[in-house]
Amino acid sequence: MKVYIADISPLQKKELFYALLERLPAARREAVWKCRRREDQQRSLGAGLLLEYGLNRFGVTLLQGKGLEACSLETDEHGKPFLKERADICFNLSHSGTLVAAVFDAHPVGIDVERVKMDGRNIAERFFCREECQYLEEEQWENCREQKFAELWTRKESYIKAVGGGLLIPLRSFCVLEDEIKQPETWFLHTCSIGEGYCLSVCGRRPFEAQIETVAFDGEMKKRYNESL
Numbered sequence: 001m002k003v004y005i006a007d008i009s010p011l012q013k014k015e016l017f018y019a020l021l022e023r024l025p026a027a028r029r030e031a032v033w034k035c036r037r038r039e040d041q042q043r044s045l046g047a048g049l050l051l052e053y054g055l056n057r058f059g060v061t062l063l064q065g066k067g068l069e070a071c072s073l074e075t076d077e078h079g080k081p082f083l084k085e086r087a088d089i090c091f092n093l094s095h096s097g098t099l100v101a102a103v104f105d106a107h108p109v110g111i112d113v114e115r116v117k118m119d120g121r122n123i124a125e126r127f128f129c130r131e132e133c134q135y136l137e138e139e140q141w142e143n144c145r146e147q148k149f150a151e152l153w154t155r156k157e158s159y160i161k162a163v164g165g166g167l168l169i170p171l172r173s174f175c176v177l178e179d180e181i182k183q184p185e186t187w188f189l190h191t192c193s194i195g196e197g198y199c200l201s202v203c204g205r206r207p208f209e210a211q212i213e214t215v216a217f218d219g220e221m222k223k224r225y226n227e228s229l
Helices: 014-021 026-034 038-057 121-127 130-136 145-163 219-228
Strands: 002-007 073-075 081-083 090-096 099-105 109-115 180-182 186-193 198-204 211-215
Touching (some): 038 099, 090 145, 121 130, 121 145, 145 198
Parallel strands (some): 002 211, 090 109
16 A cells, blocks of 8 residues: 655645646546635645556556556546556545645555544534544543544545445444444554644555655656656
C-alpha cells in the first residue's frame, strides 16, 4: 500500500495552477471548473495530480501519448471510480483544508484526511455507536478531544470509502475503536497525524503499514510533466 499527500498552497499561483491543469485528462479539468470556489478548484486539481502521480508509479496513465499504459476511469453503482483496464490497481482520494491525499493498493482501499477543528460531541451522539461515544467522553481526552474525534471520523470515512457503500452504510452500524473491522468481511485500519492540525486514516483488506510520501506541487512537478508529454 502506498499513500501520497500534498499541500495545495502552491496552486494558488495562477501560472502553476494553469500549467498543471493542462497536464490532466479532460474529465478532471471539467471537474475542476465545476467547482465554484477557488479553494475547491485547487483541491480538485491537487487530487487529480496525485491520482496521475500514483498511477504513473504503476506504469499507468490516464493520458494518451505519455509512453505508459493508458487506462480509463469508470464509476461503479455507488459512484466510486475505478480503472476499467486494471482491476489490480485500486485507489482512493481525499482532501481537506490545504491537503490532498491518495492511496493505492492491489485490493480495495479507502482514505480520508480531515482538519482537526471540533470535538464533535453532537455529531458523535447522532451518528456514532455507543462505544465510540463513551470513548470520546473519557477524561483522559479532555485536552485533545478534537484530535480523537477526527481520528474516529476519518476511520469511519475511510472504511465506508473502501467498502464502497456510501451513504447506504450507517455510521453507527460499525465500530472503529480497534484496527480490525469484521462486518462481515475483515477490513484493517491505520491512522496517523500529518502536518499540523490534520488527521489521516486508511482502510484496506489486509494488514498493512502505509508508506506515506509527500509530493510537492511546484516548478519541478511542472517540469516533469512537460518532459513526459
